[in-house]
Ligand SMILES: Nc1ncnc2c1ncn2[C@@H]1O[C@H](COP(=O)(O)OP(=O)(O)OP(=O)(O)O)[C@@H](O)[C@H]1O
């Protein structure tokens with residue numbers, strides 16, 4: 248086999264220009280493959296970052312109370328207690344769960360929250376808001392409020408409220424001014440606008456207000472328990488698994504972010520499959536290119552193949568010589584293409600840090616190893632047909648010519 | 649002298665139906681170890697056909713072919729390939745050498761393909777053989793950088809590489825001028841008497857045939873010794 252490899256190498260180096268072109272062609276295919284991997288992967292990171300970056304990855308709530316049968320043993324009469332619709336279900340045992348959840352691997356941040364609806368009132372203007380009560384230290388743990396802050400600060404005291412820029416505009420207020428917050432439980436507090444944020448999501452910017460957990464307790468008359476625990480994971484792709492594990496272990500309702508973002512996920516999937524299609528075409532081009540070049544070479548070298556066979560080279564040896572050529576071409580083209588791909592992608596910032604409007608390619612997602620392996624395997628497969636045709640060369644008919 | 653090979657009732661036809669040509673028609677031939685024989689006959693008489701069958705490159709239509717006690721008529725392609733590698737050397741008129749390899753590499757080929765690599769021992773023997781055929785100063789020349797006569801001498805060295813019992817040469821001097829042709833034949837004669845290697849050389853040339861001790865004539869699909 249070693250000797251077959253030597254002959255393969257000699258054949259490749261004998262026509263340097265042709266071999267160089269062939270390897271360059273393979274390298275271009277590999278480059279396309281790697282660039283597509285990095286682009287599709289980068290786009291996914293970019294879009295997820297934009298969409299999911301500011302929401303919880305998993306939300307834990309008290310389980311929905313099902314309608315309760317009041318006469319379970321009666322075969323004829325069905326009497327049920329209606330499921331509580333307007334009453335907020337409370338997570339009364341949050342204090343017990345929280346340390347356990349925080350200790351789980353992959354958890355980046357947790358935030359217990361009390362949520363409710365209300366109105367921000369200033370003078371004659373009333374604007375409906377969704378109020379979220381959070382721990383003062385964790386204001387920025389789920390949505391990055393600190394990063395999106397346009398005025399004031401995120402230091403949340405029990406007499407402060409942080410609102411979005413759209414809401415501030417509607418009400419005509421700026422940081423430091425005072426508003427009244429009226430809950431749907433008819434509790435009213437006067438609060439100072441400590442900060443104004445602009446996340447870029449309208450639902451948040453013109454309808455969200457953050458207050459301290461203690462303020463929320465009074466506003467919504469909830470002396471204990473919380474409405475939900477929001478969790479951020481280190482890897483947002485783990486959300487489904489994580490949620491079902493939490494649900495199974497605690498019996499609570501755990502909702503992964505994917506449940507509310509089916510369209511985004513569909514889009515990402517469609518993007519990934521069109522990327523795979525392009526990658527597939529790149530591989531097919533490589534295979535066809537290598538196969539046709541080697542087929543031409545077997546044809547040109549028919550007399551030599553005949554001599555080798557006459558000198559006692561077996562068919563398997565001849566097959567080996569041509570498969571080795573395919574392997575070397577695939578490996579060289581793969582390595583060069585992967586190297587060039589990396590060099591071309593390296594200058595781009597990773598999508599998490601990409602400036603708006605930049606090409607969101609992700610150098611980490613180039614799939615270099617996969618590209619090299621698939622190309623080499625493809626080139627080996629491509630060489631089988633030419634190798635078999637070489638092995639079938641009849642020495643008598645080519646030597647006599 | 650002992651019997652090297654025996655051919656009995658050998659028939660070879662090319663084509664089928666109306667296009668069928670019967671080239672060898674029940675040919676018998678024996679050869680002894682150490683023979684130096686010329687294969688003569690008019691063009692188209694079947695000399696090359698006979699040589700390629702004897703070299704196991706072509707299957708006869710019918711008949712028996714044994715060499716060194718091995719039945720070669722019913723052997724598989726892999727068996728024939730191995731047999732060829734160890735026991736038969738070839739020298740052809742054209743297309744003899746691998747053009748992308750040096751003289752030494754060409755001579756080593758039969759040994760390297762057998763061993764799976766180029767051994768130091770094979771290299772040493774190849775250099776010895778090239779010196780023997782007068783090409784000590786051309787060892788590392790590429791095949792394409794050699795003259796016609798030099799190429800044929802490299803081919804002879806290569807044919808001897810695995811110490812075969814039989815060397816088949818199909819018009820080995822057909823491409824050469826008179827002087828080179830005589831040099832090649834003198835070399836073959838020398839090797840034949842030194843090493844008892846059996847040679848069968850097809851030729852149209854009486855002066856080439858004059859170098860040989862036995863002259864075998866192919867005519868009408870059979871052979872006769874002159
Ligand atoms: N592959 C083939 N298919 C059909 N006929 C063939 C084939 N090879 C040889 N022949 C025929 O067989 C006959 C013998 O050919 P062969 O080459 O053995 O002759 P030869 O004695 O070597 O002739 P030359 O002295 O010209 O080399 C010729 O008539 C030729 O046409």
Ligand SMILES: [Mg+2]
Pocket residue numbers: 695696697818
């Ligand atoms: Mg002939």
